[in-house]
Structures are given as structure tokens and as C-alpha cells.
Amino acid sequence: xxxxxxxxxxEELLSPTISHETNAEFIDRVCGLCLDEIEMKKGFAPIxxxxxxxxxxxxxxxxxxRIKTYGFYNLSMYRQYHLKKRVG
Numbered sequence: 001x002x003x004x005x006x007x008x009x010x011e012e013l014l015s016p017t018i019s020h021e022t023n024a025e026f027i028d029r030v031c032g033l034c035l036d037e038i039e040m041k042k043g044f045a046p047i048x049x050x051x052x053x054x055x056x057x058x059x060x061x062x063x064x065x066r067i068k069t070y071g072f073y074n075l076s077m078y079r080q081y082h083l084k085k086r087v088g
Contacts, residue, residue, distance in 0.1 A: 005057075006064050008033060013068060013075075014082055023065070023075050030061050 012030055021029070034057050072078040 002060055002064065005030075005034065005060050006068070009061070009064050009068055014079065019079065021075060023069075026075050027058070027061050027065055030065070031058050034061065 009030055012026070012033070018029070031054075035054070069075060069078045072081065
């Protein structure tokens with residue numbers, strides 16, 4: 001699951017559609033995308049484990065996000081750096 005989350009985060013990190021997000025907003029949005037994907041594939045959790053699944057996804061997304069953006073103050077700084085790198 002972590003590989004799937006990592007590829008989703010890579011896609012979304014440099015997505016030009018939403019350029020002004022906080023770290024928390026980005027993490028929430030990616031978690032929502034993960035949950036939507038699981039729902040579309042008809043993935044279900046046993047009764048009383050739904051909250052645990054959501055917590056696990058949030059933890060995984062947060063961990064991968066921190067690894068991907070390590071060395072940058074926030075998501076905005078990460079995006080600015082990579083945008084300049086693309087242009088220049």
C-alpha cells in the first residue's frame with residue numbers, strides 16, 4: 001500500500017490544479033483520494049475496523065509526505081523549488 005500511496009503523492013505534489021495548500025490540507029486531500037480509490041474498488045473493512053483503516057492511511061500518507069518533502073519548510077517551498085527547477 002505504501003508504494004501506491006507514494007506514487008499518488010508524487011503525482012499530487014507537483015499538480016498545478018491546487019497550488020496553495022497547507023501541509024495538512026494536502027495530507028487530508030490525498031487521504032480522501034486514497035479512500036475514494038478504495039471505495040471505487042469495492043474495498044471494505046470488517047465492522048468496527050473502519051476507523052483503524054482511516055488512521056492507517058493517514059499515518060502512511062503523512063510518513064510518505066514527510067519523506068518526499070524532507071529538507072523543505074513546507075509544501076509551498078517544495079513546489080516553488082521544483083517549479084524553478086523545471087523552468088530553469
